[in-house]
Amino acid sequence: MTLFAAIRLPxxxxxxxxxxxxxxxxxxxxxxxxxxxxxxxxxxxxxxAEMIASLKExxxxxxxxxxxxxxxxxxxxxxxxxxxxxxxxxxxxGIGGGSCLDMAKCAALLISHGGRLQDYYGEFKVPGPxxxxxxxxxxxxxxxEVTPVAVISxxxxxxxxxxxxxxxxxxVALCDPDLTLTCPPGLTAIAGADxxxxxxxxxxxxxxxxxxxxPQKHVFVGKSGLTDHFALLAIKLxxxxxxxxxxxxxxxxxRADVMMGALAAGxxxxxxxxxxxxxxxxxxxxxxxxxxxxxxxxxxxxxxRYNLSxxxxxxxxxxxxxxxxxxxxxxxxxxxxxxxxxxxxxxAIGIPKTLAELGLPxxxxxxxxxQALGIDRLIKNNPRSFDIVAMQxxxxxxxxxxxxxxxx
Numbered sequence: 001m002t003l004f005a006a007i008r009l010p011x012x013x014x015x016x017x018x019x020x021x022x023x024x025x026x027x028x029x030x031x032x033x034x035x036x037x038x039x040x041x042x043x044x045x046x047x048x049a050e051m052i053a054s055l056k057e058x059x060x061x062x063x064x065x066x067x068x069x070x071x072x073x074x075x076x077x078x079x080x081x082x083x084x085x086x087x088x089x090x091x092x093x094g095i096g097g098g099s100c101l102d103m104a105k106c107a108a109l110l111i112s113h114g115g116r117l118q119d120y121y122g123e124f125k126v127p128g129p130x131x132x133x134x135x136x137x138x139x140x141x142x143x144x145e146v147t148p149v150a151v152i153s154x155x156x157x158x159x160x161x162x163x164x165x166x167x168x169x170x171x172v173a174l175c176d177p178d179l180t181l182t183c184p185p186g187l188t189a190i191a192g193a194d195x196x197x198x199x200x201x202x203x204x205x206x207x208x209x210x211x212x213x214x215p216q217k218h219v220f221v222g223k224s225g226l227t228d229h230f231a232l233l234a235i236k237l238x239x240x241x242x243x244x245x246x247x248x249x250x251x252x253x254x255r256a257d258v259m260m261g262a263l264a265a266g267x268x269x270x271x272x273x274x275x276x277x278x279x280x281x282x283x284x285x286x287x288x289x290x291x292x293x294x295x296x297x298x299x300x301x302x303x304x305r306y307n308l309s310x311x312x313x314x315x316x317x318x319x320x321x322x323x324x325x326x327x328x329x330x331x332x333x334x335x336x337x338x339x340x341x342x343x344x345x346x347x348a349i350g351i352p353k354t355l356a357e358l359g360l361p362x363x364x365x366x367x368x369x370x371q372a373l374g375i376d377r378l379i380k381n382n383p384r385s386f387d388i389v390a391m392q393x394x395x396x397x398x399x400x401x402x403x404x405x406x407x408x
Contacts (some may be wrong), residue, residue: 003211005224007271010146012172015260017252019176020136023051023093024058026172030132031090033061035111037080037104039068040094042138047179048095051136063087068096068103071160072152077106077117084111087373091132098151099140101135105150105168108133115150116202117163123219123377126165135170138179140245140259141191141293142200143266145173148219150403159282159371162221169270175263177256185246188258189278189349192242194293195262197300200342201235201275202227202268204307204314205381220273222381232321233269237261239322239345248347275382276372277303280395282304283371288359298358301343302398302406303382308335309407310384339403354401362399371397 014022027034034055036146043066055062065080080103089111096105106117112130120126135145144150150163180188208214208222215221223231243255248254259264274296280303281295288295305313319338322345326334343353352358360368369391373379379386385392397405 003225005226006209006215006221007226007267008148008166008169009267009270010173011169013146013175013263014172015175016163017176017178017249017256019174020047020051020179021054023134023174024054024060026134026174027055027060027091027093028058029141030134030171032059033088033090034063034093034339035084035087035089035091035107036062036064036093036095037068037096037107038066038100040066042100043097051095063089064120065107068100069078070099072099072102072106072150074117074152074154077103077110077152081106081110089131091134092272093134093136095136095138097137097139098144101137101142101144102150102152104133105136105144106152106163106205107167109150109163116155118162120165121161123164125163126167129167132171134172134174136174136176136179137259137262139183139187139191140177140180140255140262141194143195143262143269145170145175146266147264149270158286162287166219174262175259177252177259180255180259181249181252185249186350189242189246189351190291190293191262192238192245192258193260193297193346193349193351195234195265196238196242197277197293197296198265198269198274198340199231199238199261200300200304200318201277201381202265202272202385203231203235203318204304204311205272205275206383218377220377220381221271223272227268227272230264231272232317234261234265234268235314235318235321243345243348253295273381274380275303276306276386276394279372279375279378280368280398282375283368284358284360287364287368290358294351295358297346298353298355300400301339301346301401302394304342305385305403305406306341306394307382308339314383355395355399356401360399365395365399366392
């Protein structure tokens with residue numbers, strides 16, 4: 001077999017306690033006018049005020065848009081960009097959770113290339129580089145600081161939509177785990193579960209690298225040796241520290257592990273992609289209006305059980321990264337124990353066990369399956385293929401909490 005790998009990452013990743021203090025130095029390399037996207041909550045914190053003051057002290061003019069909303073409603077992006085029209089920024093800085101970073105990506109895109117946001121839905125629709133983006137996450141989950149994707153909600157569509165292009169990748173990911181110390185336990189759990197799902201789905205994704213033009217045609221190209229490296233690092237860090245960070249938000253070591261885990265998971269799935277757990281969450285989230293991380297994590301053990309017959313070794317290796325012993329176990333036993341451990345971990349941090357607990361109506365199970373099956377960019381990444389009957393069985397199993405039924 002010819003070795004194939006692909007990876008797309010920011011020009012620079014800076015990680016560590018206190019890294020927010022170098023923001024002025026980083027920004028100064030890109031110009032003197034910074035348009036900042038954040039949300040109302042973080043904009044009201046003393047930490048944000050200190051960051052803005054430090055930029056101004058470095059003679060960098062700033063314009064702040066602090067009205068980013070969850071899931072980035074489409075029309076809110078136009079409002080944001082209109083605010084920047086007379087400012088003529090040299091760069092965009094996103095500070096906040098995944099929605100703030102996605103808003104910054106969309107702002108950089110429209111400021112650079114104009115048009116409507118919906119002109120860019122899908123893969124490779126962005127015609128060229130955008131304004132440099134500096135991404136400063138304040139939660140540890142989405143990995144948006146390193147990924148080529150922005151997810152938004154469009155009132156004309158039932159499901160959330162994505163813009164996927166290497167041109168959306170931030171120039172700099174500046175990650176300071178101290179910014180997550182005040183993140184409440186519930187959000188820590190949801191974001192961290194999202195990150196672990198990213199890592200496991202990227203590591204167990206289909207291996208599709210037979211066509212040398214694949215990365216030129218698709219943003220997500222399946223697992224490879226490079227994405228596996230980042231995925232396993234993420235699984236290790238999240239496995240050892242996510243519960244700790246949820247129990248004690250002041251644990252700086254645990255916070256650093258979880259933020260590094262989310263970052264590494266983003267490095268993995270930003271090229272490898274995610275799979276069926278994410279595909280099912282899109283319609284589930286549209287119907288239940290529950291957090292993305294809750295939905296993907298609820299689905300993950302069932303998807304792993306569905307994939308067990310074709311990804312036994314990868315799932316067993318996931319367990320080893322989580323710290324489970326493999327001595328004396330067959331690969332099948334180790335893989336089964338891994339699925340049990342993922343379910344246990346998610347249960348310990350408050351992730352619902354079934355789609356019914358998420359609020360999915362019983363009469364929407366088949367509709368959910370139909371919608372999930374239609375999300376080709378995710379379904380083609382799943383290591384075990386689907387038809388509509390298989391997807392209906394999987395969604396019904398996750399609705400009922402029947403792990404055995406997920407394997408059929």
